Amino acid sequence: MNRRHFLRQLLTPLVGAISGWIFGIRPAQGSTPEGEPPRSYGMGIDIEKCIGCGSCMTACIAENNVPQPFYYRTWVERYAVKHDGEVVVQLISKDGQPVRDELNERSVLRSFYVPKLCNHCEHPPCVQVCPVGATFQSPEGVVLVDDQRCIGCRYCIQACPYGARYLHPATMTADKCTFCYHRLAKDLLPACVEVCPTQARVFGDLESTASPLTRLIRMNKIHVLKDHLNTEPKVFYANLDGEVR
Amino acid sequence: MRNVRWLSERGALRLWRRPAWLPDAALRLSIVLFVLIGGFVMVRRALPVAMKDREVQVTAAMEREQAREVTYAGASACGDCHEDKALLKKDGYHRNLSCETCHGPAAAHIANPTEIKPPAPRDRQFCPTCHAYDLSRPMGFPQINPITHNPVKPCIACHEAHDPKPPSVPGECRACHGEIARTKEISPHALLECTTCHTVPEAHKVTPHSILPTKPTTRDFCGGCHGTESKAVGVPKVDVKTHGEKYLCWQCHYPHMPELHRREVQR
Numbered sequence: 295m296n297r298r299h300f301l302r303q304l305l306t307p308l309v310g311a312i313s314g315w316i317f318g319i320r321p322a323q324g325s326t327p328e329g330e331p332p333r334s335y336g337m338g339i340d341i342e343k344c345i346g347c348g349s350c351m352t353a354c355i356a357e358n359n360v361p362q363p364f365y366y367r368t369w370v371e372r373y374a375v376k377h378d379g380e381v382v383v384q385l386i387s388k389d390g391q392p393v394r395d396e397l398n399e400r401s402v403l404r405s406f407y408v409p410k411l412c413n414h415c416e417h418p419p420c421v422q423v424c425p426v427g428a429t430f431q432s433p434e435g436v437v438l439v440d441d442q443r444c445i446g447c448r449y450c451i452q453a454c455p456y457g458a459r460y461l462h463p464a465t466m467t468a469d470k471c472t473f474c475y476h477r478l479a480k481d482l483l484p485a486c487v488e489v490c491p492t493q494a495r496v497f498g499d500l501e502s503t504a505s506p507l508t509r510l511i512r513m514n515k516i517h518v519l520k521d522h523l524n525t526e527p528k529v530f531y532a533n534l535d536g537e538v539r
Numbered sequence: 540m541r542n543v544r545w546l547s548e549r550g551a552l553r554l555w556r557r558p559a560w561l562p563d564a565a566l567r568l569s570i571v572l573f574v575l576i577g578g579f580v581m582v583r584r585a586l587p588v589a590m591k592d593r594e595v596q597v598t599a600a601m602e603r604e605q606a607r608e609v610t611y612a613g614a615s616a617c618g619d620c621h622e623d624k625a626l627l628k629k630d631g632y633h634r635n636l637s638c639e640t641c642h643g644p645a646a647a648h649i650a651n652p653t654e655i656k657p658p659a660p661r662d663r664q665f666c667p668t669c670h671a672y673d674l675s676r677p678m679g680f681p682q683i684n685p686i687t688h689n690p691v692k693p694c695i696a697c698h699e700a701h702d703p704k705p706p707s708v709p710g711e712c713r714a715c716h717g718e719i720a721r722t723k724e725i726s727p728h729a730l731l732e733c734t735t736c737h738t739v740p741e742a743h744k745v746t747p748h749s750i751l752p753t754k755p756t757t758r759d760f761c762g763g764c765h766g767t768e769s770k771a772v773g774v775p776k777v778d779v780k781t782h783g784e785k786y787l788c789w790q791c792h793y794p795h796m797p798e799l800h801r802r803e804v805q806r
Contacts, residue, residue: 489611
């Protein structure tokens, strides 16, 4: 990268932001648009039930045309805690086959699967950093990307503490889990929840008094990922191990 | 500014003469400001609403997102036509599975039922995706070793996938203690009968809660196979007198799935 290239990369978003400010194309304020949110969606994941089959990954890719290989909107990690305390995290492939190389299974003390996806934070860092306001929270609290505004600057990908975003290689815009927003509009469950064979994933309205999700949150000890960042994730994990980062 | 001078020199601006109290620089500055502000206002007016109003942008983006096609039709879609399978599945162990978990996305099939058929996995490759033994899976989840479990035979030869059951009704212990039986099945103790360690009174089957089977109570019981004096072959051995100090064997080892010699099962 030469100096001209560096300066161009540095100044383009700046010029964009300044002209956006002048012409009133304002970035998001990290708040939801006006009006009562009709619902507040969330997901519950029971680690004790996940069998690491990868059905959710396959379904997500098929439902959302996720570019393959390399990119996932949801993915499943296998955590292996070894006898010496070392923690090995492996991404399982979408046909449910864990990537097992270089890990002696006999050295494993305990192991389990952790499905991950966008946490649809209440305070999303990705929304705060977007210089053009292309990413926003829907009234239901779903974090979405406006692919017609996104300039592909990758700030949000950097800012997401959960690694849930990627740059779509064809459109060159940020892309991420939408909780299958198009399915919710048709009263369907997100594809990953739909196909999960063990009901390790449940989905619902966080404000409802009785739903599979509220039941999971009510009856289990619940953790969220990276609680200390105060992002207030809306993906709730039951039976989560302390080693999960 | 050169143009202003050029015009004024040729009398074009003679209609309005700069008053003496207005310095030339101030006049020029105000012309520049006028052009800038006017330009700003004009550009601002010329911009379409969609570029200025955040509400509009967000609504449009949400509508675009909602308009996307659905690929997976959902759990309730299939039963309308495939009532027999839905009825079969309703009470089985697979009752909570969506049809599309195994058959793949079916929205296209619903739109065009005759030409687009979702696949039905009938070979031995598919079921092990969930049911192959994997030590990371939750204990008690029904798992098999695909290499040793009836090789070559397709799964559906013995199991009806919509209502999966073992080919024979589980008798004896595993009828009730299925989770323990399935755990033991993939452990080094797989070949031991339950009665090797537990004595089960016949009445336990009638009144299971009041009449209980026995459990081993001493270290010497495990020592029968795992003690140094034992004649058992291929068994890990320890000196039961000193090994483990004050604890009994099952306070560290789980007998239905002892942690030593965990077998690595390949798919």
